[in-house]
Amino acid sequence: MPAERILVVDDEPDICALVSDILTDEGYQVNAAETADMARQQVQANDYDCVLLDIWMPGEDGITLLKDWKEQRTLHCPIIMMSGHGTVETAVEATRLGAFSFVEKPLTTAKLISTIRTALDVHQQVKPLNVQNHEQPVGNSALMQRLLEVCARSARTNDHLIAVGEEGTGRQTILRYIHNLSERHSAAFILMDMSPLFATNLNDDDWSKFNTGFVDAIKQAQGGTICMPDIHNIDMTLQKRVCELLKQLVALKMFERFNVRFCSSVISSRENDYLPELKKIFALTVLHVPALRDHTEDIPELVNHLIDTFSAHENYPYSKCSIAAQNALLHYQWPGNISELKLIIKQLLLTTSEGEISVDDVASILPPANDQLGQANANIEHMYELPLREAREMFEKEYLQYQLEKVNGSVSKLADRVGMERTHLYRKLRALGIGAKDST
Known part of the structure; x- marks a missing residue:
């Protein structure tokens, strides 16, 4: 793990050198700046884990620099203010502006190291x-x-x-x-x-x-x-x-x-x-x-979005997801919701070798059907509590997803299998949010 980097900002070269030596001995990487402009240049050039900032400096003082950093959001680490002429009012003002802590000069090694360690530990608890x-x-x-x-x-x-x-x-x-x-x-x-x-x-x-x-x-x-x-x-x-x-x-x-x-x-x-x-x-x-099971019609769009995201930003190999595979995913109950879907898509991208995710690829990764029996029974129990129109729609969706998976996503074969005219079937599938092949 690389050493944490600290910036010391003080107009007195002796103090910069002394503090730098102490912190270097403690294992930190240290840079120093003697003016506000030099400090800005250092912050622009490096990522810091903590900054020690003197309040009283000629030209632009530490309070002004602190305020500027906070307003511009150019620094995202704890800032510890230092002063040999500290007052309660100054400490309160620095804290109000976002300083982590305030230490008085002359600095003691134990106090300085303790304050820095606390600031770094606390900073690790928050994740911008x-x-x-x-x-x-x-x-x-x-x-x-x-x-x-x-x-x-x-x-x-x-x-x-x-x-x-x-x-x-x-x-x-x-x-x-x-x-x-x-x-x-x-x-x-x-x-x-x-x-x-x-x-x-x-x-x-x-x-x-x-x-x-x-x-x-x-x-x-x-x-x-x-x-x-x-x-x-x-x-x-x-x-x-x-x-x-x-x-x-x-x-x-x-x-x-x-x-x-x-x-x-x-x-x-x-x-x-x-x-x-x-x-x-x-x-x-x-x-x-x-829950994902309550809006499964979004699964095809979610699947394509996740494939694009994982391929573009996480270096997963790209594979298209076939309509039959999408419908197999639609038929699953998703007890782990979108988090489970993400995991399944990552596994499919890593194991599919043909450039297209097939229904067999999905079947090899999803839990066996008997593992979902309890979930299916729970769905049936839930269906009994719905108004007739909603219960019928829920059954039609489950039924057509199941039958479509059996015919590998082909609407023409599905129409023959369920005894519906194809144009009417297309409208029904679209209304229920079920994807299907357009070819015969």
Whole structure:
């Protein structure tokens, strides 16, 4: 692992040299700058993990440079302010502008190293996400179009958000999509690492580190979005502590001061565990993300989108997906939702050698039909609860998908098999969102 890189900005060459020597001995890569302009040049040329910035410098001072970096969003690492003439007011102003911490001169080696180590540890807990992320919600079904309309409306507000859905439905994708649609799109979308809270024996030091990391993430996200995903995986006692932390930060107006939108995600079966408490803290917009089995007509479009994405951005070999293979995928129940579909598509791209994914390729990877028997029975039980029109449509879709798979996607053969006139059958398949070959 490469050494972490630190920039020291101070107008006194002796201090630059001393601090550089200390940090180099600690194993860091260190650069120094004696003016604000030199610091800008260094930041433009290198990626830094931490910056030590002197407040009082001739010409442009450290506070002005800090403010410029935060407004221009040119630096995405913790900044530690240094001063020999520190005041409470100056420290508060630096923190308000987004500085991680404040150390007084003369510097002590122990204090300096401890502050830097804490800043670096905390910074590892937050993950700024590239706004050009290639994941996006895909689908033209009525269900997805309604969800995308809600996303568009949410992007025009500053309400805090929570995405509710089954595992693997793409809840975080929806939250990122709203961020990218909104006026916040040029600012950071920061995904908190919640794994430290999954421990059963979390001690006070670990909690304090998470607490500090979350506050620092709010500062880093200035003007953007901070996401606390899958809080349902945390022990109920810790969930209460997290909610108390959020209450305190709301009372201190931290989200307002840094113009940060809070969002979270939770699986459907656990939403009542903590959603009521969050609603007491925030004005929340709740986004319900559907299970893939509820909009299977989107699968052909999703499959083609995933193939293009994995081939273009993740170096997977490209293969076209045949209509018969698409319909085999349509017939599967997808208990793991879109996450499972992504995994299956990656496996198909790696194992298909003919340049086109066939129905046999799909059959070799999907679980055997008897593994889906329980899912099918659950679907039948669900069908009994529907109005007659919806139940009939659900049965027709299942029936025609099954028969189409048997005839390898050929509509002419399907028409003979099910006893329907071909033109009427085409209309029926289109209405049900089932893809098929156009040739005979």
